[in-house]
Amino acid sequence: MKYAMGSLRFSLDEDGAPYYQQLITQIQQGIVSGELSVGDKLPSTRFLAESLGVSRSTTSRAYDQLLAEGVLISKEKRGVFVSSLPMVGRRKSSLDGKRTSQFKSQRQQAKKLSFDAGVDVSVFPTKEWATSMRRSWLNPDLDLLQGGYPTGYPDLKEAIVDYLYRVRGLECTAEQIIVTAGNRDSLILLQHAITSLLESQPSETAKKRAVTWWLESPTYPPMREVLSQNNIHNIAIDEDGLVCQKMLLLMWA
Template sequence: MKYAVGSLRFSLDEDGAPYYQQLITQIQQGIVSGKLSVGDKLPSTRFLAESLGVSRSTTSRAYDQLLAEGVLISKEKRGVFVSSLPMVGRRKPFSDDKKAIQSKRQCQQANKLSFDAGVDVSVFPTKEWAASMRRSWLNPDLDLLQGGYPTGYPDLKEAIVDYLYRVRGLECTAEQVVVTAGNRDSLILLQHAITSLLEFQPSETAEKRAVTWWLESPTYPPMREVLSPKNNIHNIAIDEDGPCLPKDTAMNVGIITPNRQYPLGTNISSKRRQEWLKKLQQSSSAWWLVEDDYDNEFVYQGRSDVPFMQTASIHETARDRVFFVGSFSKVMFRGLRLGFIVAPLKHVDLVRQSQVNLGSSSSLPIQPVVADFMLQGSFDRHINRMRRHYRIKRDFLLALLDDKLSEWFDWGKPRGGMHILIEFKTDVLSAFPEIRLDARIASELRLRNVCFLTLSSHYIEQPSPRQGFLLGFSGASEFTMSKMIDELENWLRNSL
């Protein structure tokens, strides 16, 4: 199935990704390559669907997502055009040169089988989203059109405040919220802000002015790429109580995921939480925390723990030393590229100034759409539906593991999140003391177009103390999960 628009030729592969995703990719690539220019008109969804021989819902879904991202713009009674807005932020792109991340991207690009801890976009409420798009742009805010609201669209900030209080138990004000282009953008912004603050504090020696950044180990590998190479970076060990307190240095900033650590899934204990709070409360201490609220929207048993920022809010000194970072990518869709920072009131201006210095990367036109989606109740309904949907997927994968892999791996039943961690039994690893077994298996299975994400690749220190695989169930189909577990079982039976 082929169709041409100017010099851009659409082509749909029946064996490739879903048709709407293929269309999205081809339009984006057409803009990047210059085959589509700003102001170029695209065919109507009906005409394109008839030309390609697909349903109109397919072309509408592709256009809706690109409209939501600001790549395309709809003009009443005229049609859909390529927007003058950039498709990506203005900041320097990240360099993911780690082997594990390269392998993950190669798997995605080649449509190989892989576990996916992302959003299941096949059940995204596109009609409700389209309705929010129409409502929010029928009578747009003039300040929005002129590029105002540098820290975020006011209605969206109010909706975030309401959501954080109802769902996460975090009390804050709209003044404290700074809208960003996602978690990485938030961390770059905070790195600039906190470093600026600490480096200019009076101290006796230049050594004392140096800022030490602490990352959990294991952690999400690109997190290490976010921090500037000139930074002094150390590891935070993780035990059964959560992130351990590191040894003091002059000035410290810790980036932690206390309520659901990635990738281990552990929760900070009450005892460890109090230890961190005591350290933050000490006036002589120079400790600061960035709390990444990773994976806490989807809890299947009980409620998620209260954010660390809320616990610190009742302490006069600690409340000024904790920043909270959240994102919509895990709850809506990856292409949204929208997140937020909740800053202590004392340092809101500092974060704002850093945003001015770095330039804002978040898409302003999409923010009133998200605000409407939240204020109309569509966001809450979507979260509740996805919570049930992902719980069913989690239970399906747990049944597969019980049936196929209990001979080689141990795992727990996660009460939340979007992946299951399986770790090799001690006797299995002891038989292969000189190799990274998970890396070897992943490498060999990749030759069969089956991609596994290894636990060892998430450790900063090597050799890693633990080995296994991260099995993302939220974005993977039941067929994919069954096929991959079968492949892994076959390899283990034939090779060990």
């Protein structure tokens, strides 16, 4: 579809951008190239729509955006005209810069979603933590600084004992609690404890109880890393849980 208006020719591509955007681009290009001059009158939205074979809402939308941007001006009972070229250039550049700035701002302010399995860090009591840290450093425990509590800080262990009793109904003592630096350390400690327990058994029993580790498949990656030097077997999982046939066959082989 084409429409010639003086030296400006409109051409709409059915496979291109929306028609109103194509009209906006072509009018802007016509102004920049000099095909449209300051004060030139544009055809009415109705006439342009009929000439191009599109709906009037398409041409109205294009004009409305150009009017809002200052590219065109509307004069009552006279029609729509090309605005002054200096203003068009400044306006377009300003809009481009504004949009770029807004886009950068949106990227910087966009909320990043965390898919970690841990506790939501946004609920961490930062103020209370800072207050506690300041108070503790006024009179620090030298044994704590020098690694004097290999199984964990006594007050922390007592708090864990109280928590386990109140929340889990589990009775234990502080001596039974071991605080580690994380799950990897806990896995390594557990591995050595089980291996040492089995190796301490009589030779006949130890032979029957050769250390074999069974891991769900898929499993927690750090678990596999910790046990990578051991005899590891995978246990498949279906909708009913662990598939134990392979495990039973190997145990009785």
